[in-house]
Each structure stands twice: as structure tokens, then as C-alpha cells.
Amino acid sequence: MSNSRIFAGYRALGFTCNHVPFSIRYHQKHKENYVVTAVGKAFHTYNCSKLGITSISDSHPSDITCLSVDAFLVFTACENEIRAFQNNKQVVHTYKGHQHPVHLLLPYGKHLISVDDASCLKIWDITSEELYLELEFPNATFQITAILHPSTYMNKVLLGSKQGAMQLWNIHTNKLIFTFNGWDSAVTVIEQAPAIDVVAVGLASGKIIVHNLKYDETLMTFTQDWGPVTSMAFRTDGQPILATGSALGHIALWNLEEKKLQSQMRDCHQGSVTSMQCLPSEPLLVTSSSDNSLKVWIFDLPDGGGRLLRMRSGHSAPPNKVRFHGKDGLNVLSAGQDSTLRSFSTDHDSKNKSLGRASYNKSKSKKSGLIKDQHKMPAITDFSSESSRQSDWDSIAACHHGESLVTLWNYIKGSMGAHKLRHPDLEDGRLHANTAAMCVDVSSCGNFVVIGYSSGHVHVYNMQSGIFRGAFGGQTAHTGCIRGVAFDSLNQVVVTAGADCCIKFWRLKSRELLETIILPSQIARFVLHRESSMLAVALDDFKICVVDMDTRKIVRRFCAHTSSINDMTFSPDARWLISATMDAKVFTWDLPSGSLIDCFLVDQAITSLSLSPTGNFLVTSHVDDLGVYLWSNKTLYSHVSLRPLSAEYEAQLVDMPATAIDKRLREDEDEEEEFESDFKSPEQISAQLVTLSLLPESRWKSLILLDVIKMRNKPKQPPKAPKAAPFFLPTVAGIVPKFDTSALDEGEEISKPRVSLADLTNLSAFGQKLQSAKEMDEYAAVMKHLKELGPSAIDAEIRSLSPEGGGSTEVMLQFIKCIHFALGTNRDFELAQAYLALFLKVHGNTITEEADLREGLEELQEAQLSAWEDLEGAMNQSLCLVNYLRSAVI
Template sequence: MSCPSQIFTGFRALGFVSNHIPLAVRHHQKHKENYVVTCVGKAFHTYNCSRLGIVSVSNLHPDQITCLAVDAYLVFTACNNVIYAYTRGREVAHTFTGHEKSVHCLLPFGRHLISVDELSCVCVWDIATEECYLEMQFDNSCFRVSAAIHPSTYLNKVLFASQQGALQLWNVHTNKLLYTFPGWGSAVTALEQAPAVDVVAVGLSSGCVVVHNIRYDEKLMSFTQDWGPVTAISFRTDGHPVMVTGSPAGHIALWNLEEKKLQSQMRDAHCSSVTGLQCLQSEPLLVTSSPDNSVKVWIFDQPDGGGRLLRQRTGHSAPPTKVCYHGNTGQTLLTAAQDSTLRSFSTVHDRLDRSLGRASYNKKATKRLGLKNDTYMMPPIIDFASEPSRQSDWDSVIACHRGKLMVTTWHLQRSTMGSHHLKPTEKQERRQTRAVCVAITSCGNFGLVGYSSGHVDIYNMQSGLHRGSYGTPTAHKGAVRGVATDGLNQVTITAGADTCVKFWKFKTKELMETLTLDCQISRMTLHRDSSMLAVALDDFSVTVVDIDTRRTVRIFAGHTNTVTDMTFRSDARWLITSSMDSTVRTWDLPSGRLIDCFLIDSAVTSLTLSPTGDFLATTHVDDLGVYLWSNMTLYTHVALRPLAADFEPQVMDVPSTSRRSQGVIEEQEDDREKEQYVESDFKSPEQISNELVTLSLLPNSRWQNLLSLDVIKERNKPKQPPKVPKAAPFFLPTVPGLELMFAKSTDDDKEEKTTSDVTIDRLLPLSAFAQLLHNSKDEIDYGTAMEKLKQLGPSAIDAELRQLGPDAGGSVELLVDFLHMLSYQLQTNRDFELTQAYLGLFLKLHGDTVATEPTLVEAAGQLQEAQSATWQRLEESFNQSLCLVNYFKSAVL
């Protein structure tokens, strides 16, 4: 199946940290390090606890991961009804199939694995053999399994909990029910083994936590939290008798087991439910995860025994609304989301990601109240603009918020919200007015704001003062849909819902010209270097305007729904547009034609192309991530032809968080099998790989100057005639050579030299190489002929190829055989440089004959196809390698 896009291919996704699947913590004994495993949809991430740095990203699953578990060696994931066991955090070591429904619970149990599906079918697997040796079926109406644990020191025993509230202790070796606990009248949502033997903690949907002794079926103590069901339970093992519980409200409670009371609360630990919670072994640290796309590490060093946030890794907790590249390096992305936050993502490394905070009317009050109870939070950002020119001096980002007149500024280097709230001077006249679009000048000194009332104001970014307005009294009769300035601060361009694009003098604010379009304007984008202005209309078409001549130069029609965003390539040859029809289209401005189009399952809300042209970044409806698409034209040859009018776009899968192949996971060998090396003498193969070419390793003098033999012979021609040696007695034959030596003649020599030899030589004029070509019937003979040719010097090779022609005693059939030999060499990918040199010399000597003979033309066509296929593969490898080398040379870490 061909790629849905000729230009773009999925690279990787940014901004994903965790989802609703609880985290898992594993301890690596060799590294002496704890690792946190979180789920991000179809893949899972592994972080180290020391810095929360990402260690590995798994391969992509066929569907969403439904549950996660770990042991000392493997990571287990369930995808629908299939279970995978990973080693090294990314390689599939085992696959378990047999469930009919999706698996929602996994429990590693020694060398076994216990899994539970939605039908409450429990399977016990042998991890090494991938066999299910025990299967138990529970009735969902009576006992729907919701959790399972292996009690410490209980051999072959597993405790199952149900949504009906009852618990059952089973021996999975003998398949016997040992005991049934009646429960406490509420569904069990969490189970956890306590540090004490025979004691488990049971979390209920009523908010009650019961610490129970399963050996004597005795309730030791119980606690009740007021925040809803218990979502997770963990125990501290660093010498403090403390139990930690999570809640759907994002709060965490710490219970003192000795005093049987609430010790401390960690309110607003997360913005959403605390689904994952784990205390690290013998350390005063707690790791939590939540569907708010965050993982946090807490340290218990507060006076009341509570936890303090030590480190965290977060992403947007709500879908992004706008994405834009900042600066000219193409390494920094700015994103605004519906959670009212502004974030900076790095395309180089995740450790460079930063959060600029959440928009607030009063930052000091927000810090005092906390994010959860913040009453000063501003609505989400709907549009922003950035400029790096003066970012070290003052605020370099300006943003407008949904339904608000106030415009905020942000300081990127300090990673914080700015000190200015930009408002017009006549606030009383604009009570129902809201800011809808913003722009910032190329010098970074001024910010422009367009309002729903038709006003366009300009502010000073350093002082935040109002510096004037465009129009008397308004710039447009309807809402302003776009505002921009040229690169020299000479012209200001505004677009409104009144179908007008107006050009103003930046300093005097006088109207220069008005361009009226056929339909209302929805948005606009300016490319300053080329003076090209893209205007999206409500009829789903895009109009390109030249702001120098102020005329329409292109009109692109093809979208079937509202255009959501537009971006130019750095040289303004491409215009890339996205729409609510879930298509991304690439238009060629010089030809005015559509050259690329592909579909995405979720519509694009915003997109931007990097200044270097290497990545296209997109955000999507109801999606927390930012997706990067690689521009294939930078490292491979792409034939960009206009698409037909009836072209049907294909759906392209969004990339995963891994930079590796986006294909479905495949089984690979286990680490122990890879470490079993066989000691043997190394022997270099004739051909390294079918995807590469192998050189002959002959000296360059044997093939590099074949096309210049005539020049070399002319240059080396002696200037003086050769001297005649002194005459020897006519009856003494001499041996040819540098020294004068007499040859000893024998009677045998006289007998061997007869006239019949001369006759035979004249009847067989072909050389040994020509005879091999003449007798060649299969590929083995072609290899023998090539080996014969490799033994000759440059002059001998030239003579051999000349003798193949009809004028020198050869024939057309010999020329055809020689072309077939070269085609065979290209197919085997061996002796690549020799093949090219021999081909060049052959065409130089017999080019005219090849052009006149039909059989030679046909053979030359086959050779051309083989040559093109081989060189295209090499060119792709060369371009990709050069692209990586240039990227590593220019990357600033």
C-alpha cells in the first residue's frame, strides 16, 4: 500500500505523559534504580525516578492499552484480548492469546502471570512457555472480579476482589476455593498488600478503606475519606506506619496506622483522579499519576508528615488549541490549550520542555490559593503570537483569551506570565467587546490586537501602554478576523468579517487601500519574507494576496468544511492548509495546483511548518498531543505532480511517541538468546546486504582513468625515437628485455612452431574474455567473465572492449552479452565502482553502435532500469545520512 502523503510521514508525538491507566514501578537491581512505567494510549513510557527522565518508549500496539503490570524482569501490557510481555522496555518477549474479551487486570505471580478479562475469566499463564495451564470462570452477576493480589508468604494463593464486595482466596495450583470474605457492602476498587504478613488494605467505592487480617478474617481498622471512592492504595516502607490513598478529586490522604487517624492531606495533588499511586521501597518518596497527563514525585519532609512536590513531568491536561514555532531554529514549539496554559516543547529533547504557567488575573492570589481552588483563572487562549527579537529584554509573547477583552503577555525566557494586561483606554465603550486575534511586530516592540467590535489597537510590549488605534472609529464594520504587519513595520494589514482586507500605514495609521473579497473572511496568515498573505474565506476557499501589489494572485478551492489553520513554507512555495473535513492539503503557489492531500481520523485544529522546513506540527480535536510530521523532500527524491480533480485522499495514522517504526509490534528474540554468541573465525561476505552495494577494493589506478586512456597515452608518448640496440650476430637469437641476453634454441621449439599454428590463431581471433562472453548462458558465466576482467590492467581492458565491436573482429551478440553482464552485476550489488567504470568506457567506444542496433537498444534499456533502481536506493541512503549529519551538526543541546 502506497503512502497516503507524498510529502509528509509521521515522525513522533510530543506532550504525552500518562493517562487513566495506573502507573507501575519496578526496581532494577543491577542499576540500583527505580523506574516508573506509564501508559500513553497505544504505547507506554519508562521513566527513571531520580530525574523523571524518559528511558524508553515501547513499540506501538494495535489498539489502546487496557492495563499494565511489571515484575523484576518484564513489563506486561494488555491490548484488547492479547497480552504482551516486554523486555528492555520496548521489545516483545512473549505474547499470550486466549481471552475472548478485553483484559482489565494483570498480576505477575512468580514465574506465572494471572489475567482477568471483562467476563471474569481468570487465566494463569506460564511465562516461559506462554501456555495457559489453569482457567477459572466467575459469574459476573455474582462475583465480577475487580482486583487481585498475591498475599505475601501465601504459597500459590491469590486473593480476588469483586464489584459485589465479596473477596475470595484461591489456590491457583490446585484450583480450589479456600475461603470467602463477605465484604463490607460496597464494591472493591483497590487491593494492596500491607508490609505486615496476613494484612491487606481494601479500598471501597464508598470511600472506606479497611485494613483486614485475612488469616483470621478480622478487621483491624478502617478509615473513610470524604472525596469519593478509593482509587489507589500504597504503604510507606521506610519505617513510618503510614498508608496513602488516592481519590477521584485529585486529593491524597495519609493515614497513621499506629494512631489510627488521618495524619495529613495532600489536596489538589492532581487536577484529575489519582489513578496511580506507589510508595518507593525503603524511601520517603511517593510517585503518582493521573489522567491529567502528569507524573509527580513527592517527598515526605513536611512537619505534619505530608508530601512536598519534588519533581514532575506534565503535559497539557486539555486539548491544545494553537501551535506555532518560535524563532528561526525550528527547535521550539509554543502551544496553548483549553486548560488555559501556555507550554514550550522542544523537538530536540524532552528535558527542554517547559511550562509558562496558567493564565491568571492575579498571579499572587493564584499561588496562594492553589491551582485547584483558583478563582482568578482566565479562559483558554484562542490566539497568540511570538517574536524572539527582544525576548531577553521584555515579554515576547502576546495572547488573547476566549470571550475576554483583556490581552496577556508572556515572558518566554523566564517561563512565566508577563506583568502586563493590555486593555484599551475607552473600556466603558467596549463592555461587550472581546479580543479575537493578535500579532506582534518583527522588531518585538509593538503588539496589535483585533477586537470583535472592529477595533484594532496597538500597544507597546515593554511598557504595556496603549499607542493608538486604526480607523475612525473602527477599522472594520464587523469583527476583526486577522491582523499582521510587514517585516519593515511600514504596512499593517487587517481583515474583517465585512469581506475587506485593509492596508494601513503603520506609523500614521492612515488607510492606504481596501481590497474587497467575494465572501466573509474567517482567518489570515502572512509570510513576511515573500509578502504573501493567505486569507481563508467562509466558502471554504483560500485566497492568496500579494501585499506589495495588493492584488489577488491565487485562489485555492477544495476544502469541504471550515479552514482551521494555514502555514507557509519558508520560501513561500507551499501553502499548507487544514480543515474540519479532516484533510491536510499542500498547495504549490507557483503552479497554483494541489500537490498533496491526506486524511486524518481527527480533524486538525492548528498546524505550523518549521522555519527550516523539516517538520510539520499539528494539533487535533480532543487530543492532548502535538504531532510532528517529517518532510520527506529534504532527504529523498519526491516527484511532486499536481493531483487529479477526482483524487481521493487516504487516511494516514498519526505518529506515536516513539521515533522508531510506526508498525504493529512484532515478536523479537529474548535477551538471553541474543547473548549466546558462537565463537568462529570472521569471514567477510561478498555482499554485505541486499540494500547496500559492495565495492571491489581494487586499486583506483585499475578503473578510475579508463575514460582518459587516450589522454594519458598522448601525454606519456616519448619525445625522442627509440634507439636501435647494437646488432648482435645474426645467428644468435636474443631474449626480449632490458638486458641483452641470448636465447638458447632447442630442437623442440623448432618442431612446435609450424604453419598449422598460424592457421589456428587466425581461425580463433577471440580473446579469453570474449570467449567467456560468447559462451555465457547463465549468471555463473557472467561472474567468471567479470573475474577475468578484474585481473586485467587499464590498457588491456580498453583493448578487450574494443575487440568486442564488429569492426575489430567481434559481433553485436558480444556487445549484448557485455550489457547483460553489467545488468547482472548491478542486480547482485557487487563491484559497483567497476561496473560504472566499465559501462562508461563501453558507451564511449560503442555508443554509436548501440544507438543503431535494436537488440542493443533493448539490452541498454534493461541496463538503465537496473541502474536507476540501484542508484535511487543509494541516493535515498545518501540523502538520509547527509540529513542526519547536518542535523547533528546544527543541533544545540
């Protein structure tokens, strides 16, 4: 449920997998293997052929703790509940009964085995959801850490414990068959070997035991020096190889025939290898890690090792800054604490790409590996991008933590650029020790980049050649650290802000100082909207000042923040300013009115945010979170009332977007929007405004001029009656039969229909409805009948109300009451005025002679004046408001 007026959670980007081990299933119909990985509150399904995402599950109430699959269903554990998903999306079964979080799942035929943190083992019937068997183990003596169903062992389950022992149970008879003493170390993983009766046991001490269950005999023992064994997998393509993963991200390949180490795959992941599995009868190994990466390795190297075949990954450390790249708003650039720069697509995950990891020497970094890379640069703290010349040269400039060196990146090539920008005076602390680049901005033409340093220097470089083009202010532009730099839209003026509380405007070509604005507090950061020349400046006293760069004056001040401001962004039309604070609040300010129109609270503080150039998405990054979150702008597809919030308004907590939209949450949100919608039906606004009938103007606008139109359209000659043929036509004798028309040719008169006077004196259907109308509903039926008639029929009906036309004074008085009723309801306003005008034009003489009709018209006049005054007041108020918004200047 969304508690924000403007933004609603859309989806999360950048998630691939986490620390939960994945599962692989084979699809019989598609003839393909699929990998199911857990991502927070949902799970993703990828095909192994391209690692393309095929489906995203519905969201869980909390994070998934473990998952497993069988031929038809995906089983997930969320706290102490277990769910079974069909088609990778829909929940078809729910299993409740555990008192503690579940951490192990094992589908076994028609049953599902689950183990919780208290070592309580439960066996469920998958279809009926009934509990089949329950076993409890004390954690002090046997804490279950691994579970396996040995091949060909009917109704048998092998359990591994933290104490090191293993137990083989018959779940059909509920009996302990055998206990394995263990190897004085905790069992971390158990894997079935291709040979019958043989399993591999991974221990916390780093040992790998290949053990025969039937004879309780250890066949061979290996030891890896990288710590505990986190995962294991056997190759099934005919090679006797066992692969083991470690907590350092290395993979060891053991030759089971020669009983030795075959090969090493170092630095496969930046985190622990949480899961690995070989594809059946293929030389492929799928691995995952807590570093948010999923990789497929192929064994085709001469030493028997594997090389990376396919990879899908996201940030392995939380992002520092996110910004939309380009004018279409389809790509989001994200700089993470892992020193990588990535691009995420809001359209489809297949368009995501990594621009690489920052390095002092790219070629040496490739040789040394990811973990032991001595040339890795610090994390990116600020960057700026421009798409106007990205096809010609580098289009992104980035600052790094504690570094005076600024790197350039090429978005099209997806790699670091050819140049690194650093002035010789700042190199190796030659002139200014410990100087770091703090902020950067690329001009709208893509030719220049301006860099602000912690020493107060501001330098300009050429993006294409990397040549130094000059400095502002001679030695230093400010006396303190530079907090922000920006180009204007025409590349004529550069604005800088420093810790000395000053904002300075410089001419780009001559480097001369144009003007200085002194603020009451130190500047934390600023953001410029080039199209409108509006500059939002965040101060250290939790206030925001909006400066107009054309007049160079402060035009707005916002003072409702209660914590430091982390980031700000403008809407495309510069009507909104969105700010995020350290207390996890997001504020939306309306610049024309200077008021707060929206505020909501999130779980974790936002480190960076940006609104797309099209205004449809808001992207955010959060503290200690690997994802990039998209929020949709509800004002683009629904009516939203943006009234200013009161001073006592308290921000409500909003759920974070999931990797897929939760249908239940979306339905609840829609219901809430319908309930809180400000739309009112014509019946509801009858006491405030007037409504029109929405009929075409030809139905009512020409009523008063209908006689003129008839005279203009009157034919010059009267219509001639057609010759009437007799029923029995006489014929003339001859070869060719002919009709005898001699009588008609002699001018025989044609009989004409005659109308009696009695027919003229009767009331029409409309007159009869008026005569019998006494209640409100009956007057409404009369108006409805008139709306269905054409202009000529309406004119005839109104003319027939007079005594000369067959009506009476009472019927005319009833018509006046009908118009009075229509004005009182404030509906069909233009029709009531048109009908009344025609009535007065036709029956003016009769009304002046009858006192009852004059009294009725006087009452109708009061109602008409009242309705018109209300309408005139609303129109004047709207016109005044529009004129004020056009010319309002503070």
C-alpha cells in the first residue's frame, strides 16, 4: 500500500542472486535447464543457455531463507512458512507448522522435507499439505546443517550435523538406520556422487570426504586451504572431477581417479561461493555467490580448468550515486562502492551492461585478478554524463574517493576511457597534499568537463583530448572545499559552490568572476536544472535555497527538513524539487507555490536519487542495499490532488519496490486510490458548480434562430404532389401492353388527406408529461425527453404549449417549473437557457397577459441569477489564479 501521493513502487533493478543456494530444474518440454535464484522477497528464473531472465515470482512477506525445486513446483521458505509455486509465479500450496525459521528444504517424491533452525524435521504431503512425519533433534547434540536423499535408497534421508556426525533415517518406518561418527568437524554440505552408495561430505575445516555409505568407508580425502567447504558438485559428462567452492571465492577441481588436485579456479567470485552445480551430461558448471553474480563455466582448458562462458551480475557493494543517462530516460547509470560503473535499463534486463571496474592500469588488473588487484581505484563518489557526443568520444567523467585523478568512461564501448585527468601540480601531492576531486560536471555539448577539488581549485578540461583548458579564480576559486560545479545550458557560465558559503558565477571563456552570492550557512551540495536555470542549493543547516541563475537571486527557501540532505533532483518541467534526507524521508516541493506537496518514509536512508527526463520514473539508491529502485510517477496516468501538506503532517512508511509487482499490493493501492479520489459525479457537485449536457451545439444553439433558418432554407417553388396511380390500372389493347393514363393526363384532381380540428386541440406526448408532472423525478423525465428531440421537434413542442396551439396556461406554467427544476439541479445548464429563450420568444405576448405566468417567471429569474452568480464567481477565481501563476515573482 502506497502512502505517497505522487510516487508508487514499480520494481527493483540490479539483483541477480544472494547468499541463498540456487536450484536447477530441467524442463522436459523446452529441453532446457533453468536456474532458480533467491533475490530478497522473490526468486528469479534464468535459462542456462543465455542466462536470460524468464520469470519473476510474486513477492513474499519477508526475505527467502532457502529454496528447492522438483519437476513441477518451486518450494520457498520464508521465516517459518513454506510455499509452493506453480509456473514460477503463483502460490498453489502453503505449509504451516514450524515454530522457527526454515533453512533446509528437500523435495522427495510426493513429499517435502523441511528443517528449521531448532532442528525440527517435518515431512509434508505436497498435494494435501498434511503433515506426514515430524522428527525433533536437540541442537546441543545434533544440529542439522545438511540433508540429502541418497540415490537408490528408498525412503532414506541422510542428515549432517554441526557436531560432525551423520545419521541415516528411514522416513517410512521412522527409524534411525545408522549413525556415522564423522570427522571432528561440522558438516557444511553433502553431495551425491555419480556412483551408487558414494557421497561427498564437505567440512568446516576445509576437508572433503568421499565416503561409501554402504560399508561406512572413506574412499579418499582432500583438503583445501581456503577455509570451509561452502559447495560441491560432481561432473556428469564422463570426467571424474569433483568441484568444491570456498568462502574466498576460489574453486578447486579434484581428480577422483588420480586422487589429486586437478586444477584451481581462483577469484571466481568476490564473495563466498554459496552454490554450484554441474549441468547433466555437459561440461558446464553454474556457480553463484553473495556478491550478486551468477556465472556459467565451461571446462575446455588444457589443464582441465574452466573458463567463464556466461555471467549475470549486479553491484557487489551498495551504489553511491545514480543518474539517468540520455534524453529518453531508459538507462540508469549507477556507481557502486565496488568501484564499478553500471548501466541498468528500465525497459528490459537484457539491456543492462557493466562499464567495468576503475583501475589505474587496466592491462595489469586483468592479469592479477579481481581480489588481488593492486591497481584497483577507490569507489566513485561523483560522476556526470552527457549523451550528445557519446558516439564520438568519452561521455562520462567520474571522481574517486580521496583521489585527485578523474577518470573518463565511454558509454558506447562500455569501458574506461583513454584519458585520466589530473593537473601536474596536484600529482603526487607536489603542490597541494591530500587534494581530492570532489565534484564534476560535463557540459551540455559534451566537449568540456569542470572539476572541483577539496583544495578550492576548479579546473576545466577537454573531454576529447584530455587537455587542461584553464582554472577559475587564478590560484583557487574558493577558500574552502568545492561542494558543487555546473555548466549552464548555453556553456557561457560556470557556477561553483564552496564550503566558504559562497556561490560564484564565472564566465567560461574568459574565466572572469561575474557575481558572488553569500549564503547564511555552509553549502552541502547543489543541483542545476539547465533548461529553467534553477539552482537548488542544500545547506548544512538542513535548508534548501533555490537560486535563479538569470537574475542570480534566491527565489525560494524550504525549511521543513530535520536531517542532512543527501541528494536532490528537479522534475523535467522544473515545477517540482525532490529531496532526500538522512532520516529516510523523501520530500517533493512545488516551486510555483513554494509548498510541500508530498512526503513519505522508506526503510533505509536514500543515498542518491534522480528523476527521468520524461518524468515517468524516480530512481533511488539506499544505504547498505545493492539494488537500484524505480518509483513510478502516478500523476502521469491518474488524477492526483496536489494540495499543500499541513505543518503537522507525519510521513508514512512506504514499502520498497520488489523485483516484480505484487498483484495484491497493486489491487489494494487501486482500491485506496478510488476511495481517496477527488473525482465527483455531477450529482455530487450540484451544490458547488454547474455541468453541461455535452450535447452537440446544433441541438440547442440554433433554437432561437430556427424560424430564420427555415425561411432561408425555404424552397422557391412549392413542392408538387406526385401523380398517384390507381390501384387497378386499365390497359390499352395492342401488341405491347400499356397502361391507360388518359384520365391523369386530363388533370384529374388528386385527393389530399384532411385533418380534423379535434386532432389539433389534443396535447402532444410532451404536453401530457408536463401536465401530469408534479414531482422531481417526473421533471427529470421531461428534460430527458427534450434532450432526445431534434431542434425542429423541440420548437414544435414548445409552440404547442400555448392555448392557440392546443395547450393551456397550466401547461405553460408547468414548463416554467421544469426549467426552474433544471436550474436548481445545476445540470444541463446550456439546455435550460436555450429552452427558456425559445419559450420567451414564442410566448412573450401570452406571458404578459397571464398573472400566474408572470409570477412563475419572477421566481425563475431569482434562481437563474443565483446560478449565474455562482458560475461567474468560479470563472473569475480561476482566471485570477491563472494570471497570478503567469506573473508571480518573489
